[in-house]
Amino acid sequence: MSTQGNDQNAPVVDVEGLTKRLGDTWVHRGIDLEVHEGEILAIIGESGGGKTMLLHQIIQLVEPTEGTVHVFGEPVHHLGDYEARRISRRWGVLFQEGALFSALNIFDNIAFPMRELRKDGASIEESMISGLVRVKLEMVGLDPEVAWKTPAELSGGMVKRAALARALALEADLLLLDEPTAGLDPKSAGDFDALIGELHEELSLSALMITHDLETLAALADRIAVLVDGRILTTGTLEEVAAYDHPFIKQFFQPRRGDKMLHRLTGH
Amino acid sequence: MHSEHPTWSIEGEGNNRWIKLAGAWALFIYTRDKQRLAREFRHLESPHSLGWDLNGIDKLDSAGALFLWRLWEHQLPRELECRTEYRRWFERFDALPETPPEPNRNLVWVFLQSLGGGLTAFFNTTIGLFKLLGLVFLDIVYCFLNPRVTPWREISASIYRNGVSSLVLVGVTGFVIGVVMTLQLGMTLKQFGANGKIIGLLGLAILRELGPVIAALIQAGRAGSSMTAGIAGMHLTEELDALRTFGGSPTLRLVLPKVVSMTLVMPLLVVWCDFNEILGGMMTSQMYLGIPHGLFLVRFPNSVSLFNFWLGLGKGAVFGITISVVASYFGLNARASTDSLSAQTTNAVVVGLTLILIMDATSGALLSWMGILG
Structure with a gap:
């Protein structure tokens, strides 16, 4: 692994004083955020509040206006081509809609990051890739036959699983999840949460997750960061955050949806 | 670590x-x-x-x-x-279970399948194009009967997008073609000392063929591809489905404005293209063949009959209809994937260009057979 600037207790992701301006609006006004090794940090916040934008700045897709982002102790926005590529292989990203390559079948989608390694002189034979892809499919609970299908032929839940398999293709140490359960029915969402939990346990991953799903928060998040008005309002465990006094948090955790339904069903 | x-x-x-x-x-x-x-x-x-x-x-x-x-x-x-x-x-x-077999591929079978697929696709496309043309015609009739539903805004936007913004490209291309034509023809004419013939030659070639065909080829590539991609992209964002749920007709909202605007705009672009080609030819004639502008302009109307000009405009209108119907057809028949979007855009441009050239050749042959063109 990395040899430079990496001691045992350094956070996996370390965002400091990050600001981002788009045109005339300040999306982020000084964000500090840390993901520690082995934990799952969830970010909650308003729609359009810049959660995905924050994620994109962590994974080098967008340059911050000001501030620094360190991942695995390295300044991700100040690396050379090769270094940037090398570090980006240590994280896996699950995009909101899966973002599977529609021109490739599932096998080639999952094999893609492995084949990309050849760019830097790796020698991975196709027979080896084939074995690895099958293991990844098995890990995310997909049938081997799925390998030959195209993304368009899969259901929403299967697309997420395939995308997770691709995100984990190179056994990332850091998993970034953008709304992992959005658009899934409650059962699929629950199963997917369980899957992420299992893989987190087994592969000893660290994870950063954007979510609106209370179930997911309760099931997975070790800590929760609340992003409101371009700042991190507070960070802490579910209990700590829920106890924080702020209109957004009140609304977010207020008894709703599920409770309303129970209310109607039980007639109280 | x-x-x-x-x-x-x-x-x-x-x-x-x-x-x-x-x-x-x-x-x-x-x-x-x-x-x-x-x-x-x-x-x-x-x-x-x-x-x-x-x-x-x-x-x-x-x-x-x-x-x-x-x-x-x-x-x-x-x-x-x-x-x-x-x-x-x-x-x-x-x-791990055994490697699942990749779906088998018998080459003969694949060949037969693709041959059959190609043939059915050809017939389906032909039928589909005429069907769409018919639908648009019905929509036009419908708009005449109920003027309030006419999508004026879309028509106007399409005129700007597919016509006005093509002006520079069509103009520059036309000018260059006029220059090149004159240089090439002039070389031969000079050998025979028949420099003056360039006027009639240019006039006929430009008004009857080069004006409409060049304008149409440019439009098939420029406007046709953007129309197909625009409609095909709506499959990705489910906008087409949304349009249908509101009882909106995709042909009325999307295809009709394109067909109407292209029918109106193409003859005008042909005139613009003619003008630039003649301009290029005229300037080159003076510099290379020694024909003064004044002489060129005086002799021009007498060398070519006006019929060729109107013929060119007619061709332009027909090419406009062809481009827009073909582009809309392939856009509407795309599937909701990026792959399909690029394939359909290619199809639209290829089919559009081919049809334009075939129609141009056929019309030329037909007219000379009927003895209309000497």
């Missing part, structure tokens, strides 16, 4: 020999170590006669595990010391 490259060593004697592995067996990270390891292990006769001690490893990824698993010829060694989370990898490899 881990920083050791993967290494191994053999310890012990006789029947009690152990291979001790150490370092990070993370072959996704130490990608270049794989070849070295493979070379080193080649001398190892029988991996199963040794005990394997994996306790010295501080990281094992699936690539490293698969490497070992293949070294062990797909079964666990009799004696294996290893952390449980690492053992999980080997259990996974062991439990």
Whole structure:
């Protein structure tokens, strides 16, 4: 692994004083955020509040206006081509809609990051890739036959699983999840949460997750960061955050949806 | 954190020999170590006669595990010391079902299928194009009967997008073609001392063929592709479905404005293209063939009959209808994938260009057969 600037207790992701301006609006006004090794940090916040934008700045897709982002102790926005590529292989990203390559079948989608390694002189034979892809499919609970299908032929839940398999293709140490359960029915969402939990346990991953799903928060998040008005309002465990006094948090955790339904069903 | 490259060593004697592995067996990270390891292990006769001690490893990824698993010829060694989370990898490899067969491909069958597919696609496209043309015609009638539903805004937007913004491209191309034509023809004419004939030649070629065809080819590429991609993209965002749920007709909202605007705009672009080609020809004639502008302009109307001009405009209108109907057809028949979007855009441009050239050739042959063109 990395040899430079990496001691045992350094956070996996370390965002400091990050600001981002788009045109005339300040999306982020000084964000500090840390993901520690082995934990799952969830970010909650308003729609359009810049959660995905924050994620994109962590994974080098967008340059911050000001501030620094360190991942695995390295300044991700100040690396050379090769270094940037090398570090980006240590994280896996699950995009909101899966973002599977529609021109490739599932096998080639999952094999893609492995084949990309050849760019830097790796020698991975196709027979080896084939074995690895099958293991990844098995890990995310997909049938081997799925390998030959195209993304368009899969259901929403299967697309997420395939995308997770691709995100984990190179056994990332850091998993970034953008709304992992959005658009899934409650059962699929629950199963997917369980899957992420299992893989987190087994592969000893660290994870950063954007979510609106209370179930997911309760099931997975070790800590929760609340992003409101371009700042991190507070960070802490579910209990700590829920106890924080702020209109957004009140609304977010207020008894709703599920409770309303129970209310109607039980007639109280 | 881990920083050791993967290494191994053999310890012990006789029947009690152990291979001790150490370092990070993370072959996704130490990608270049794989070849070295493979070379080193080649001398190892029988991996199963040794005990394997994996306790010295501080990281094992699936690539490293698969490497070992293949070294062990797909079964666990009799004696294996290893952390449980690492053992999980080997259990996974062991439990893997057989490779599912990739859907079989008989080449003859694939060939026949693609031949048949191509033929049906050809007929389907032909029928589909006429059907769409008919639908648009019905929509136009409908708009005449109910003027309030006419999509004026869309028509106006389409005129700007597919007509006005093509002006520069069509103009420059036309001018260059006029220059080149005059240079090439002039070379031959000069040899015969028939410099003056350039006026009639240019006039006929430009008004009857080059004006409309060049304008149409440019529009098929420029406007046609954008129309197809625009409509096909709406499949991706489900906008077409949304339009239908509101009872909106895709032909009325999307196709009719394009067809109407292209029918109106194409003859005008033909005039613009004619003008620039003649301008290019006229300037080159003066510089290269010594024909003054004044003479060129005076002689021009007498060298070509006006009928050719109107014919060119008519062709332009027909080409406009062709381009827009073809582009809309392929856009509407795209599927909701990026792959389909690019394929359909290509199809639209290819079919559009082909149809324009075929129609141009046929019309020329037909008119001269009827004796209209001398």
